[in-house]
Amino acid sequence: MRCPRCGTHNPEGKIVCRKCGARLRPSRVASSLVTRETEAELARRLRYDLVRVAVTFGVVAVVGVLLGVFVIR
Ligand SMILES: [Zn+2]
DSSP states (O other), rough: BBBBBTBBBBBBSSOOOTTTBBBSHHHHHHHHHHHHHHHHHHHHHHHHHHHHHHHHHHHHHHHHHHHHHHHOO
């Protein structure tokens, strides 16, 4: 595989040029970047869901305690 920047021939499978360090597979790098962004988005969404579940449980617990107090009175 030839380096797009300096033209040096690199062994097949190499990601960066052995001479100048330029990336030889930009599309693969871009796709892995997209995958990483998607994973970060999923982690963020999962964290948001956990917070929402925790808040929901907290509200239910508070309402339950208040209802219990009113029922006892
Ligand atoms: Zn190069």
